[in-house]
Amino acid sequence: MKILVLNSGSSSVKYRLFNGTDTLAKGLIERIGESGGDAGDHEAALQQVMAAVDLDGLGAVGHRVVHGGSEFGRATVIDDELFAVIEGLVPLAPLHNPAALSGIAVARKLLPDVPQVAVFDTAFHQTIPPDGVAYAIDASLAKRWQIRRYGFHGTSHAYVARKTAELLGLPADRARVITLHLGNGASACAVSGGRSVATSMGMSPQSGLVMGTRSGDVDPTVIFHLHRVAGLPIEEIERSLTRFAGLQGLAGENDMRTVQQHRADGDPAATLAFDVYCRRIKEYVGTYLAVLGGADAIVFTAGVGENSPEVRAASLAGLAELGITIDAARNERSERIISPEGARVRVCVVPTDEELEIAQQVTAELQK
Ligand SMILES: Nc1ncnc2c1ncn2[C@@H]1O[C@H](COP(=O)(O)OP(=O)(O)O)[C@@H](O)[C@H]1O
Numbered sequence: 302m303k304i305l306v307l308n309s310g311s312s313s314v315k316y317r318l319f320n321g322t323d324t325l326a327k328g329l330i331e332r333i334g335e336s337g338g339d340a341g342d343h344e345a346a347l348q349q350v351m352a353a354v355d356l357d358g359l360g361a362v363g364h365r366v367v368h369g370g371s372e373f374g375r376a377t378v379i380d381d382e383l384f385a386v387i388e389g390l391v392p393l394a395p396l397h398n399p400a401a402l403s404g405i406a407v408a409r410k411l412l413p414d415v416p417q418v419a420v421f422d423t424a425f426h427q428t429i430p431p432d433g434v435a436y437a438i439d440a441s442l443a444k445r446w447q448i449r450r451y452g453f454h455g456t457s458h459a460y461v462a463r464k465t466a467e468l469l470g471l472p473a474d475r476a477r478v479i480t481l482h483l484g485n486g487a488s489a490c491a492v493s494g495g496r497s498v499a500t501s502m503g504m505s506p507q508s509g510l511v512m513g514t515r516s517g518d519v520d521p522t523v524i525f526h527l528h529r530v531a532g533l534p535i536e537e538i539e540r541s542l543t544r545f546a547g548l549q550g551l552a553g554e555n556d557m558r559t560v561q562q563h564r565a566d567g568d569p570a571a572t573l574a575f576d577v578y579c580r581r582i583k584e585y586v587g588t589y590l591a592v593l594g595g596a597d598a599i600v601f602t603a604g605v606g607e608n609s610p611e612v613r614a615a616s617l618a619g620l621a622e623l624g625i626t627i628d629a630a631r632n633e634r635s636e637r638i639i640s641p642e643g644a645r646v647r648v649c650v651v652p653t654d655e656e657l658e659i660a661q662q663v664t665a666e667l668q669k
């Protein structure tokens with residue numbers, strides 16, 4: 302079946318046209334809404350995508366939808382009701398869900414007879430047990446306002462955990478894998494027998510690891526303090542913690558390649574940013590080793606995870622006592638397995654492929 306996959310991000314749209322698992326066409330429209338960007342807004346970007354690909358004989362459109370709330374554990378065909386649900390979740394994923402909604406709206410208008418299917422970042426994390434999703438806050442408030450951990454990047458964590466188990470010949474129903482998705486957004490996940498049991502992002506894609514422009518974990522008092530003592534309006538605090546935090550906040554650069562260059566040149570701010578970034582990863586690895594009771598594999602993926610030997614080495618340094626070591630030469634070459642022969646915990650580099658995973662989930666859903 303011919304499937305168009307749309308991965309609409311906060312400022313970009315990635316698209317890929319599949320026939321089965323073969324890629325017929327793909328592309329990226331970047332810096333949407335910025336001066337000199339590829340498109341003025343998401344709608345214009347999606348019109349460009351639709352004009353660029355041959356839509357003849359298309360069987361379905363698969364949409365990456367970041368926030369699906371509590372209800373969706375699998376890919377779901379989009380009708381008016383689901384569209385409204387995704388709209389209702391915009392406050393919980395303000396950087397991401399609006400982009401997906403424009404993609405769905407444009408695709409429905411141009412292709413009214415083609416099924417549109419949503420694949421949610423949150424779906425894979427529906428298996429996290431109640432004690433892994435509840436925040437210890439007033440339970441009546443949490444219930445009324447849907448406050449809980451949802452978790453994100455699920456499509457990527459699911460794909461990479463499965464690929465890792467295949468690569469290492471681990472039994473799919475028992476493998477314990479810690480997946481580290483380090484892209485612009487970044488999150489860690491503990492996967493037991495192919496099911497997510499813990500993840501670092503929470504109610505929104507804001508908590509957990511340090512990211513390009515997002516803070517990751519901070520004490521909530523930071524927000525009260527910035528409001529009450531520093532006098533910043535709440536919108537400005539949100540902007541600061543989502544757009545001017547993370548690597549950007551610490552080093553003035555959101556791109557890990559630039560941070561690494563400045564660090565190599567001896568810039569103290571870039572050095573601190575790199576160290577905070579890697580230390581946070583190590584803290585989550587320790588947490589998930591405890592949650593899983595040990596791990597068969599730790600796997601790095603996405604832009605930073607797949608391409609930065611420095612981040613991989615620093616994040617797992619000093620863990621030999623726990624059976625975790627990295628072979629420097631293998632790491633430098635970004636080989637699939639970067640732990641030494643015979644290591645108790647295998648350390649891997651496995652490229653993610655959210656678009657392929659979305660296409661496969663869409664096919665499975667429509668053939669059900
Ligand atoms: N060779 C590299 N070394 C370090 N970081 C890299 C390298 N290549 C890409 N990256 C980083 O990967 C990040 C983007 O990851 P990616 O998975 O493409 O993001 P997205 O979430 O937009 O899909 C950027 O911070 C970029 O700096």
Ligand SMILES: CC(=O)OP(=O)(O)O
Nearest residue numbers: 453454484485486506
């Ligand atoms: C959920 C999320 O953070 O996505 P991205 O990494 O694409 O921003």
Ligand SMILES: [Mg+2]
Nearest residue numbers: 484485486603
């Ligand atoms: Mg991404």
